[in-house]
Amino acid sequence: MVQRVPDEYFRARAAESDDVGPQQPPRWMPQSSAVRSVAPGRVREGVAWRPLVVTLVLAVAISFVLGRAFLFPPIPRVQPPQPTTAPSATVTPTALPRSTPEQAASVVRVVTATGACLEDTGEPVVSALVDGDASTIWRCPGDGAGEAIDFGFGRKVQLIGVRLVNGNTAWPDRYLAERQITRIRWTFPDGSFFEQGLAVNGRGPQEVRFPPVRTNGARLEVVSATPPGEEGERVDAVSISLLEFLGPS
Template sequence: MSSCHRCGAATPTGRFCAECGAPVAASPAAGPGSASPRDASAGRTARVLPWVVGALFVVLLAAGGALLVLREGPEEPAAVDVPRGGAGRDPDRAPTSAPSPSASPGEETAPTPTGDPVEVAAAASITVPATAPSSVDVADGSTTSYDDTRLVDGDPTTCWRTSGDAGGSEIVLDLAEPVALSRVGLVNGYAKTATDPRGTTYDWYSLNRRVLAVEWVLDDGTTLRQDLGESRELQTLDAGGAVTSSVRLRIVAVSAPGDGLDAKDYTALSEVSLLGAPVAAG
């Protein structure tokens, strides 16, 4: 029995409704195109299934990633280079600065002067080339010698001299102690005049050879060149305070002898001066 499609009354299987007289439609037979409740349910399942599968795939993918992370564990710290024979640096320890060179144990400091510069040549031990023989003083007939002590006696009217041209030879002065050498100098010829009993005056500076250029060589190899003029006075050169215990005076250039019968073929030096201050070792 079915219900009336107009009034909803239950109607027998007739052609018209007993209540409102509306024609009763026959129940449609299940044909090939109609879907049963089971088919409808299957359709809904088919439509929903891809979404369920997709969701499950996402869940599985996330779970797999988490499992991979758990399996790998935390990232290892970067390796620290360790010097041979020593431990690695503690990252929590504050860095320390390296000691300054002046603080190194056992290191010596440079010597420093202990006073004002003084003349130190007079106390030096002197080595010279061959010395010329003694002569007779024309003024009074006394014997005049030319040994190395004449270089440092403080008297420019005495001299050390050697025969001929002394260019290339050296005079060595070994000092009594190391000094900071501030100035060097010399009188570059025989700075003496003499008058004989007849009234003839002899200028031994111009009659002997004069030294025109020298080099002062110190212990550390420092070489100071000095070019000299035609002067009977002490000619000096700044030595810069270099510390040395010896001085080599190298004769670089020498003049020709003077003119006339009284000219002397000797290279002469009247005085050598070395101003220096003693030093204290560090």
């Protein structure tokens, strides 16, 4: 026996149409588009400007560094020379000789004394100079410059000094009135000489010492004198009241 399917199974439903097939499920769509929108100001003619600027800055910096390293190497700084301290010279003080008592002296005898005043008065005054008596004087008129006397000892003697009294002490009223010698020169036969300065207004003996000289004679010459203490021709003169040569005792 043949069974048939009821016809109602093949009738069209009210919600269906002949030209519309059964509803298909919707296709899957991505949640967002794969294309990202870009703001118009960020793209200019198709090239991004920020990476380009960074690249240029790096290129300039690298060029500067390489140029300094190869084309313009750093100039080494020369240190100024340090001053060297020279060794200081050590000065060794020279030992000074110890002071010793003044050598004792004795009077050397004069054998001859010659010499006239430039204005010769005819008076034998030279012998009075070496007689050892301060009350007798050698005296010449004028300022005394150039007056000279030669002394002889009769043999070789050793001299270490001279002693004299300057001025006219034989006539007490004439000492301050007349001239007084301020400098004399002593000359010896070998050509050596020295000058002796004399104090004025001192009636006592004046003594000068010098290195030992061995000689048989000496010459005295007046170099300068003071002006007279008073006016008048009678006080215009130079005088020595006493003269002694000294030798070692």
